[in-house]
Amino acid sequence: MSLGHILFVLLITLLWGVNFAAIAVAVDHFPPLLANAIRFAMVLAVLFPFLKPVRGQMKILLSLACILGIFHFGSVFLAMAVSADLAPVAIIAQTNVPFAVILAVLFLDERIGIWRISGIALSFAGVVVLGFEPGGTTTLTSIGLVLFSAFSYAVVAILMRRIKGAHPMTVQAWTALAAIPGSLFLSSLFEFGQAEALFAAPWQAYAAIAYSALGASILGHGGMNYLYQKYPVTLVSPFLLMAPVFAVLTAVLFLEEHLSISDLLGGAMTLLGVLIISLRARQKATNRP
8 A cells, every 4th residue: 555545544544533532422412313313414415416326236225224324323322322431332343343254254155264263252352351341331231232333334344245336425325315214213212302402412512423424424434435446455454443543542532531451451352353353364365366
């Protein structure tokens, strides 16, 4: 990768890392599913020109859009709403990588060796350390929501392999269109105080959602799709481990979170496991004729 593109991917991971703090600000003032709906309303407002049908791909595209917009991102907002700390959520979110490998083995007949098996085991062992710290503030509910979010994203990654000829922004536009009514419907069932929140929330809450929509989603995901078109996924993906690092730094420096020994140990185990999986996948792709 060129130096310019390396700096670009690091900028994207910075945007994604800070996004966890932005979501934390948003869910302090909005019900989480409502906040997710507002986020995607902003995304759709910008990407509406890309909302075009993709011939022969709409069934899988709509399935992907619902899983990504409603279940993946909705679970992230819910997890941040019930979690006392940002850092563990950002780290556990990286388990989408081992989940994707497991799904590839089950449904794509991909074979893995001892290194990636070890990486998967180490990643989930790190989650256990993060979640079962004596006296810790990371709840089982927040861990379950983040794991569900990561699993949902892994499903999306598998579905993305089957979509042909769809512009990346078109995928995001359809995701937004699916997420808005889906999130509003679930919000009407399980949340309350939506109208009051819309009028009472300060401008900082709306700015946080705008950052999540425009910075993390449109610029971040759009930029990553651009890099995926120029470089192999296995070359780009190891850089993505910087996102939780930036998230943890944001939590410590600006939200005054304190990391325990269990946080550091569990986080290191999870990220090391993900790194092993990513580097092994990169090596396998390099050796493949």
